[in-house]
Amino acid sequence: MIELDWAKFEILNKKYTNAFETLCLHLFSRFVHTECIVADFNQAGLETEPVAYKGKVYGFQSKYFSPSMDYKQIEHSVQLALTAYPNLDVIKIFYNCNARLSASPTKQKLDEIAKKQGVKLEWLGRTYFETALNKKENLDLCQLFFGVGRELEYFADVIDSEKRIFLTSSNYLELNVACAEKKLENSEELVKELLSSGEISVIKGLPGTGKSMLLNKIFMILSGSNLDFYEQVVAISENKSIPILIKLKYCSACSLEQLILAKKTEYKLDFDNYSVIYLFDGLDEVSSEIAEQTMSYIKELAKQKSTKNIILSIRTMSSNNMYLYDCVKENATFEIQELDEKKVDLFFKNTFEIQELDEKKVDLFFKNRGEKDKL
Structure with missing residues (x-):
């Protein structure tokens, strides 16, 4: 209501x-x-x-x-x-x-x-x-x-229409994500786990596994962008939380604090009655010095009354992971897993209405994916 x-x-x-x-x-x-x-x-x-x-x-x-x-x-x-x-x-x-x-x-x-x-x-x-x-x-x-629903102007601007269409279409392949041996097979399950895992949680994955796209998907779920306009307004009002998505690579030009303030000011977001779920994409895309400064601020941000959750993404092998050890618990670390053949098989069948897949092409798909992950 x-x-x-x-x-x-x-x-x-x-x-x-x-x-x-x-x-x-x-x-x-x-x-x-x-x-x-x-x-x-x-x-x-x-x-x-x-x-x-x-x-x-x-x-x-x-x-x-x-x-x-x-x-x-x-x-x-x-x-x-x-x-x-x-x-x-x-x-x-x-x-x-x-x-x-x-x-x-x-x-x-x-x-x-x-x-x-x-x-x-x-x-x-x-x-x-x-x-x-x-x-x-x-x-x-x-x-x-x-002024109800003004937040939706911000939500509409965060993800462009082309990406939004892709994320809500059958062409988007749900990723396998695991946390403490628990496997999550769809984005809705993942969002529930992320919100209950603690103040700060992290999504890790090898290069090209879809971390940034997954954060966009999470943002859409949290903002109710998959709902019609009325249901979206009601959902935001009832949840009492607003997601903010920021690419951390921009911290090379200005501080994370300034980026957040710019978002709030530009869209005149009202945080007197709402808590905030921060989505920070790409801690691996900044230098070690900036990563340390950014994580220092994120730790302070997590203590603020208006902060509900903070969700970060980073490459599995990035050296910037060292700045997460003292603030991210084991049950708050989510790892993107390899796609299994059954899911790929089902994806192609649903997308292209193919009854039988060429096993050689499937093998080639996984081979190419493995070579890409090594980069």
Whole structure:
């Protein structure tokens, strides 16, 4: 479920009272299924002229209170509406703050007055907005007024469309990854293990085994990029974590701390309500000196409250592995394994709809792969 941040609402909408009135107008218009409502927020009693819908006449009032409910304002508006519009059946009262309606004698009094005139008052507070704005059809309002889903702009830019298509297609061959004699045969299993393995975990592999591509795949899973837009927004909101992918080779030009800050600043990512899962690709692609400095910062980063996990990739035989020994536990070291023939066989059959593979070509595939790994 998407949680609404009302403090953020006020930050994003400088004239938040007007913004709240507009939000309520949209919700009311969608309820009565019309886009032709003309609002006059200065008129007495209601925000618009009443609207007939399914045999009843509806009107609405929106009240933005800070910090607490002002029932006198509502009472004044309701009294005016009941006098001005005797044909009303329902008045929807939108309000933003948390309020114990059952403890308010004014609320009970207004309900009774309205009831005597055949009018029902519907009190729609924060619980209503949580429910209404979590519906797919209202996600645009959730984005517009509460900034929900802005993280998705960052997610979309991290991996280019061509690579994204490849990673979600049948052409992507799932790698075999092992950790402490436990074999993981798909990326989803790997992600679960990585997140439960400790603060810092590492993915190792020989050259050309697909470490960087695997980190891209992990990023897509963590960011929900394989989901549709609505499900992705909900997943990020529920998981309360945002993945950040950085290629460590850029640490040759500036520090990792600066790279992270640049990412957060460029995309205006909100980390007040989210933790971060850092994906750092290619510790083997920097000099020993930079690797030492980078790992020193990563150790400090792991201690920060906002850090959920840190996942690194490095070549198995890289000398920079020496900087991992004191911070990565054995059960947090994941090694990319050789592809087995069954998986390759199945891959080619599924991809090219081949019933029988030429064994000589399969042998050649593994031979060439072995020669490449020795480089």
